Amino acid sequence: MTQIKSLSEIPRAYEPQTVERRIYEFWSDGGYFTPEIDHTREPFTVIMPPPNVTGELHMGHALTIALEDLMVRWHRMKGEPALYLPGSDHAGIATQVVVERMLAGEGVSRHDLGRDGFNDSVWQWVDRYGSRIYEQTKRIGASCDWTRAAFTLDEGPSSAVRTTFVNLYKKGLIYRGERITNWCPRCRTALSDLEVKYQEENGNLYYIRYLLEDGSGALIVATTRPETLLGDTGVAVNSDDERYTDCIGKSVVLPALGRTLPIVGDEAVELGFGTGALKVTPGHDATDFEIGQRNGLQSVSVMNLDGTLNANAGPYEGQSMAEARKNIVERLEADGLLERVEPYQHSVGHCDRCDDVVEPIITNQWYVKMEPLAKPARDAVANGDTRIIPDRFAKVYFNWMDNIRDWCISRQLWWGHRIPVWYCDDCDEVIVEIDDPTKCGACGSGALTQDDDVLDTWFSSGLWTHSTLGWPNDTEDLDYFYPTSVMETGYDILFFWVARMMVMGIENMGAPPFHTVYLHGLVLDPEGVKMSKTRGNVLDPLQLIDLYGADALRFALTIGNSPGNDQRLNEQKLEASRNFANKLWNAARFVMSNLEDGGTALECWYNPKLPAHRQDRWIMSRLNRVADDVGRYMEEYQFGEAQRAIHDFFWHEFADWYIEMAKIRLRANDASDAESPLPYLAYVLERVLRMLHPFMPFVTEEIWQRLGERVPADPDAPAALIIAEYPEADAALYDDEAESDIALVMEIVRSIRNMRAEFRIQQHQRIEAALDLPGDGVAAGAEADAIKMLARVEPLTIGADGEGTASADSVSLVLSKGVVTIPLRGLVDLDKERERLQGEAADIDRNRERLAARLSDSRFLSRAPAEVIERERERLDSMEARKGRVEDILGRLSG
């Protein structure tokens, strides 16, 4: 009765809530997350993409962590010093907006507090809430080394930022210039090209008449933004456009304001588009800016930084762009200068952060000159130093690198890394230094003013792979862990982040920052729509962890996961994953309850002798083949496939068959029996726990610990599953014979069960059966018992001619080898039985004929590989033998 008692000690269902926190602390307290630097071994390093310090963990983070953590745990179990380095990002605009909103609730603006006061408030916020994202990360089970956690504004990463800025400046790769740049009037800052998202919008195309100054007519220009004519400084036509060749050099009068504008020829004007004449507004359009530069047109800015019009707009000063548009269109109509208006769809740039319309304006900003930096970053992927998975993204990467544009890195914000540039108040000297200067190097003046701007958040992110390891200092971490192994992140930040890390890593370290880039897709809602707060369709990972457990969430996120592909998440996946964890729990419960009585047989559980029993040889063979598959899938980054292989083996071979067959042996044998399945039950379960650990860390560790308490100690066992060795295949244990024998047992059982269902024979009712296999086969001893128990057969008689004993009141089940005959007095209709067998014969025939045709095709025989031909031949042989048996039985039924 010990069995009952011990079972009651273990909950019937796996309860993640009672396990996860305890297990995480166990790992954490055990120091397993901190790798030991061992110069005899290659480390495995993953730097976590740092979430926003003010952020909440969302599904994207959960997927990132699930994938990264499984890689890290796998490598850790392979004995590699594995570093998973966590951190958080100050997230410039995002954080500033959050804190400003909070202050606004108290009726305070950032300007009330001033720069220092405001930054103090943000720091208070960070101190108070900044650890929340870490706590959330822990709940997923991330095996991060928290002793190395880094924040982008920490001293180390900040020093990396300054050092990089100064180095690039001194190389001439950072410059300041008055250029046209994306400007968000709401955020009141410049943006990089990547931070502008274009959306198709329905607007109008306005055709406006610009009268020639000499009174000889008019040029008609088309524009989607009539209000920008206030900043026009020219009209351009294509020099090759015969319609306008006479006009070049002449002037037109700007409507509404009356300025005179020159007409210039420029190749940027498309011949076929609009009217062929383009109004040039260098101050508010990037293309026009370039046309202006080429043709010596001046730039007039008509917009204030808040998006309203300035004094250059004359009577329209103070109006918003939208108001000005309305008023100008009215004015044009009144003046008779509006030729016509057509509806027109075009794309409009919006701020990635606040979604306001972005205005291109000319401001003084800092830029990184990208072209020379991009070249080596491109080459590193082209020559294979860094591999991008899936490789189709390499093309996208090349395309971006090949068409790289300079990167605007200054932001008119307060929260972030302040640009390390000072201006001398007395002599205009520009001082760019890593350490704050105290006096001007040129004139000695102490009156220095630091540049007001901060750097784009992604500037510090770009340094993350080395700044977190100590750079610019020459640290042991940097020496050992750089370059990192895998950068795992979403394809949506390939340019924002990955590309810039490549650039900066190579620039600062002389080597690309990672060997492999693994890009995952988006997690979509159950309808296949991208999750977003505004749409209200977000699934909250923390809520799902509460409901299903962290293991289930992780497992659900990696089901069928293939790199670069988007995936939907739904309840069904979570339920299936939770059910799987519970299945594992209960299989373990069963094994453990039997271990109580294990006795001497168990001493070899952790290092079982070569199995003698056919069932043990089978399960060990299968285990090792699966370990081989899993290892290969993991190497190839096919994590979804690896997971599926473990899932299927555990559930549909180990639980469904091996455990069920072992139950019979356990009941029949006494505990000291040399052929007890107990060591193998324990062993295979333990190996499954190991294989599964990277995918379901909590439940596997919990079971592993409990298992460890119930078996004789393995002298070589580690203290925790997290550092146990990952199973590798031992080909010596592959056993073809046992595999085909047990496959036959399963076939017999399945065909009898199938027949029982067909004839509606009650589940617990025992039936008689005659099993007729060629040779002595598998039907002896334990396998006969297995068949009897699993198919509920009693008595089972065994013959050896393989032909069966068909009769008018029996059913004949023709197997791939042999026949099962089941007498069913009164239940069998002879005609129906004949019909059934004829159907089976026809089925076999279809395949037989196809194979026969293939094997008589001389082209197939001459061109297909020998092993394929051989295999097809064997199949045909067995098909024919089977067909023969069916016909034989049919003959006997008729005769």
Next chain:
RNA sequence: GGGCGAUUAGCUCAGACGGUUAGAGCGUCUGCUUUACACGCAGAAGGUCAGAGGUUCGAGUCCUCUAUCGCCCACCA
């Protein structure tokens, strides 16, 4: 304007290198309180692999074109 992805069972998705009768989970249907598990067990039904051509002894898999959906890039006045 360029580029990419998806299209396989009712639903969600796997199917490296071309080679058994194309798989899983969920759902559906039929039975089961079989002392590990009803978050379970046994059984079943369900697919012209989007369409059309091609390469090949052989195509869900490779090539070309088409369709539908989705995404990315681009100085679309």
